[in-house]
Amino acid sequence: MTQNEDYIIQNFINGTLDEATRLKLSKKITNPKSSEEKNTMKNNSQKFDADAAWKTLHNKLKEDNLIIPENKKRNNSFYKISRIAASIIIFTGLSISGYFIVNSNSDINIQSENSLKEIRLPDGSEITLNTKSHLSYPKKFARNNRLIKFEGEAFFKIAKNPEKPFIIKTKNSQIKVLGTSFNVNTDKNKTEVIVKTGKVEFKSASNRKAKLVLIQGEKGVLHTGKLYKTKNDNPNYLAWKTRIFTYENTKLKTIVSDINKAYNVNIRFENPEIGEIITGKTTFNNYDIETVIKIICETHRLKADIKGKNITLSY
Secondary structure, eight states: OOHHHHHHHHHHHHTOSOHHHHHHHHHHHHOOOSHHHHHHHHHTTTOOOHHHHHHHHHHHHHHHTOOOOSOOOOOHHHHHHHHHHHHHHHHHHHHHHHHHHHHTTOEEEEEEOSSOEEEEOTTSOEEEEOTTEEEEEESSOOSSOEEEEEESEEEEEOOOOTTSOEEEEOSSEEEEESSOEEEEEOGGGEEEEEEEESEEEEEESSOTTOEEEEETTEEEEEETTEEEEEEOOOTTTTHHHHOEEEESSEEHHHHHHHHHHHHTOEEEESSHHHHTOEEOSEEEESOOHHHHHHHHHHHHTOEEEEETTEEEEEO
């Protein structure tokens, strides 16, 4: 160990190292340059070699060209202490930075099975996952965007941040927003986006030139490579989340299809003709499934055979 290195380690330990040098040394310890150093970090918790640690610091100091007074005398006991201290400093530094290198990019994965899930992201955005949906997002968003991966159906309420657009990647599309609320459904190899508030950019993953800008009340659809938008004419597109349904002159099979989706049940008709019945103005206001079935049966003089989640309607 040279006098320069003695001086650096002693003052680093004592806390008397000048600020510029301390910051530069800290940066050297906690910011590896090579893949070899990064691999060392990943494995440092399994085996730590003090001599190797000292060599690492020695090389970093040597390449750093720090200007250190040369009038400090070396001491054998201090040589041993400072060598150990340097190793501890390196080990601690590498362990911390190694942890972040290994874990900073790990994603949080959420899978909803048979129930809805409410998620609040690190930026304050709120997501409601429908059943059988998958969401993946980083523990910490990148500096220039908020990127997540998603499949299934969900309602997004995005916290506004003009500096960091929110980007949703699905199997065949990309959705980009700044701050808005909208519904996404990737069911059956088709992606649908319905905007409740704000503005959304919607484009194909395979053809980035094909993109739409959707505003409140519009629906964008990507299916078999074709991208188009229409006015959203379905007042119940969020019924899976709110369980509030409104119908007027609607076939019973359409109502039952929505109910199956919202309550995760399987309602079927003993006779297909029952599904063709036209119902008048009907509203279900967040009722439980038993109440919904009772209203349908009393309105249309039907009977219900209920076996768990399997429900058969008949005359």
